Amino acid sequence: MAVMVTGGAGYIGSHMVLALVDAGRDVVVLDDLRAGFRWAVHPAAAFVEGDCGDEKLLARLIRQHGVTAIVHFAGSIVVPDSVVDPLGYYFNNTVKSRALIGAAVENGVRHFLFSSTAAVYGDAKESPIPETARLAPVSPYGTSKLMTEFMLRDTAAAHPLRYVALRYFNVAGADPARRSGQSSPRATHLIKVASQAAVGQRTHLDVFGTDYPTPDGTCLRDYIHVSDLARAHVLALDHLAAGGESAVLNCGYGRGYSVLEVIEAVKRVSGVEFPVRLAPRRAGDPAALVAGADRIRAVLGWKPEHDDLDAIVAHALAWERSLAERREAAE
């Protein structure tokens, strides 16, 4: 009885592997390492380098490891890249998810968790955004994820498969024990980039847009700690194992911080005054994305442990320093 984690060498997937190993579960990771790191996978997990759309490989792994649940993180994640390369995004996110869901059905895997995103809402009219809000993605990335949600919905209606689609808001921070974190040097996420600036890995930080209809003119986002998110996935697996129904759940704390508030937090926690430049808006950024966060608590009994911006930033900074030490040791 093992859990298969696709994309388990990536940022969020590697934290899910930690949460599963900590819970005493058997884990097999499938990742093609296009964006992940072999060293980020906990040694207690089996690791297979391969494509999550490779049906033959999937059938073999499911049988070999006795996989009873699939947690699907693998995918392409950069919103502006999806605008430039929509077909690449539909291929890696939608077509390969179709193959993975098909492999689950054909090989008797009945529980499936899917990494969805707040990007399925597009420019939401409501804030906080409930799961029932209009689904109107404004990027191919968001559409590629929504199509996978629809495939899961329809497949679960036709076959004995139950699923939970988790719509993440902005994931940030790192494992408090410094076992993993956001490790991609080219990452574009605000807290990662600001942490890199604080430890001297970047010369400055750009604020993309100061004329949004928000209190200080910069975008509002709901930042969720990656370890709280991983724990929500473990609870979602428990929910399905206990016979719980399929569900679509926002993952956030229900509170928004502006870009300037985040930068202030990174400066305060690090004690470093890195240069900040005001820049034009970045294409495709909605003004505010804040989760309606009640449903996940009601359905999964999830209670966040790190709902504190300074703690999220402190963990992100600690991981950034670990990466710097790792680089120095390698030189």
Ligand SMILES: NC(=O)c1ccc[n+]([C@@H]2O[C@H](COP(=O)([O-])OP(=O)(O)OC[C@H]3O[C@@H](n4cnc5c(N)ncnc54)[C@H](O)[C@@H]3O)[C@@H](O)[C@H]2O)c1
């Ligand atoms: N980071 C966020 O804020 C955020 C927000 C919403 C949703 N998500 C979703 O969460 C998931 C994980 O995101 P992340 O931030 O950890 O990204 P990541 O890039 O760190 O991890 C993705 C992993 O998937 C692997 N991968 C990609 N395509 C693959 C394929 N075809 N076969 C096998 N492995 C493949 C990569 O090598 C990488 O290790 C993604 O599906 C993403 O869309 C992330």
Ligand SMILES: O=c1ccn([C@@H]2O[C@H](COP(=O)(O)OP(=O)(O)O[C@H]3O[C@H](CO)[C@@H](O)[C@H](O)[C@H]3O)[C@@H](O)[C@H]2O)c(=O)[nH]1
């Ligand atoms: O150097 C930077 C980086 C970001 N931002 C701003 O910070 C905010 C947050 O940006 P970022 O951290 O890049 O996250 P988002 O663009 O909100 O997207 C993330 O969160 C979405 C869900 O809310 C997910 O779907 C995406 O996969 C994930 O990348 C936005 O207003 C950006 O314009 C800056 O001003 N400067």
